[in-house]
Amino acid sequence: MNAPLISAQALQVSIGEHAVCTDLDFSLQVGERLAILGRNGAGKSTLLSVLAGLRTADVGEVRLSGQNYAELGPREAAKRRGWLPQRHGDAFASSVLETALTGRHPHLGRWDWETNRDTEIARGALKAVGLAGLEDRDVQTLSGGERQRLAIATLLTQGPPLYLLDEPLAHLDLNHQIAVLDLFAGAAKDCGAGVIMVLHEPGLADRYCDRALLIHGDGRTELGSCREMLTAPCLTELYGHPLKEVESDGHRWFIPC
């Protein structure tokens, strides 16, 4: 099957009167990573939730490996894409392990209970994000960064071929930011996972993604390789603040002037 992991055709999305994108076309192949950048309120999260099938587009269609969400149904869609939300609300007490295990839901039948294998997968995911040993903690007692890593572990437990990440670096300290980006880079390289992530740091986008999608907030979008898109003039226009490019150890960084 050579259909792209996800493709959008003639996508038009808006929040009320405010246009996020008009006529957006793109597709993401196995192992590809795409960064979405834009100002606050430009519609990055809204676009990502449309891609995740949680909102419908005004016009156009999203397909996962060639099929749209209506054809797939929620369960099959959950085997093909995972979504990292920006906010995590825990109304009820629940252990860290229980929360990670929710990722197994699409893989279990209606009457199945989680098996030892499911628990092992969840424990492995918790270990991968550095939460080993916290399995029995109540999620309501976790710090913001720990809660964010738990959400990432839940996503790894789900194990879809396509990850849609809404600000995966939120609340994380620097070492965990790099660890998380390395984790998804590894998933892309070794398992052929596709990754689309909303980022606020152009330097990390350049370092960890193949392509970048710039959302200007007025309906204009630009898509291209990081080399083309992430330049001081482009980003200055995107953020409305002058930025300067510097290079260090082969990585490009953008510093506000």
Add this chain to the structure above:
Amino acid sequence: MPSRQRAFLVLALLASGGLASFAAALAVGSLAVPVPDVIAALLGQPVDNAAIVLELRLPRALAGFACGGLLALAGALMQVLLRNPLADPYVLGISGGAGVGAMFAILLGLGMAGINGLAFLGALGAMLIVFGLAHGDGAWTQTRLLLTGVIVAAGCGALVALMLSIAPEHKLRGMLFWLMGDLSQTGAPWIALAILGAALLATMPFARELNLLARGHDTAQALGVDVRRLRYAVYAIASLVTAVAVTSAGSIGFVGLVVPHLVRLAIGNDQRLLLPASVLAGGALLTLADTLARTIVAPQQLPVGVLTALIGVPVFLFLLARHPR
């Protein structure tokens, strides 16, 4: 996460607790019947006081169990649906809506069927208002939900007070007992029991999906739950279950709030275990409370709703203090 074996163990324990509450309800009263006689009477053997056990106490115990189970199930489902541990038929003004309907029916001089019918409509009406205004995610919804419940309950309280004040003397006692929750006049416990069983059977296949729903709508949808369909189904079942409970026993407060919460504290929030455990615990609790209500000041009877409220109010205040959000 409880294993399947542990779940069965917990449920077996609670079921035996339910049986014990039945034994107490059938044996204890202004006339004590020894347990062996109770068993003999249940088996159809001719013993002294068989009529008291079979015709007075058994229907009432069954009705108590059914109502307690229904209220606890309704509370548990509403708490998931609204993602708020404080949701409960009484707190959200749904019992109040039923009260308005029932008072109106008594005032009009309607019979049992009329009272039940109008109470049912009142409960559905209150539920439509509360759920219509309080859907969605987010902190504001949680606040709005409780505010809506308070407003609906206050409005219903005013209407009930109005009807009580213009009611003729001879109808007042019946009205007051209905309002305080009363199991002595429940008609057919088998209907309530059958609806309880059917509602539990209908929700159990979706228990794991309810676990996800409690974590947020988008999260549940992203993990493969058909959120829209599930919410409508749970909404319909919770409404029906509440209306049946309130209709058959008047407004019995706080069972729907306290029971799921206590069960959650004891065994966690896995709905696969929480829902059946809440039904059993709620049934046993209300059966016991009703037995107490008719024995503490025997031969006088207390309305069982007074007892449950006396237990429920401090628990509710404690929960509010613990959830400052």
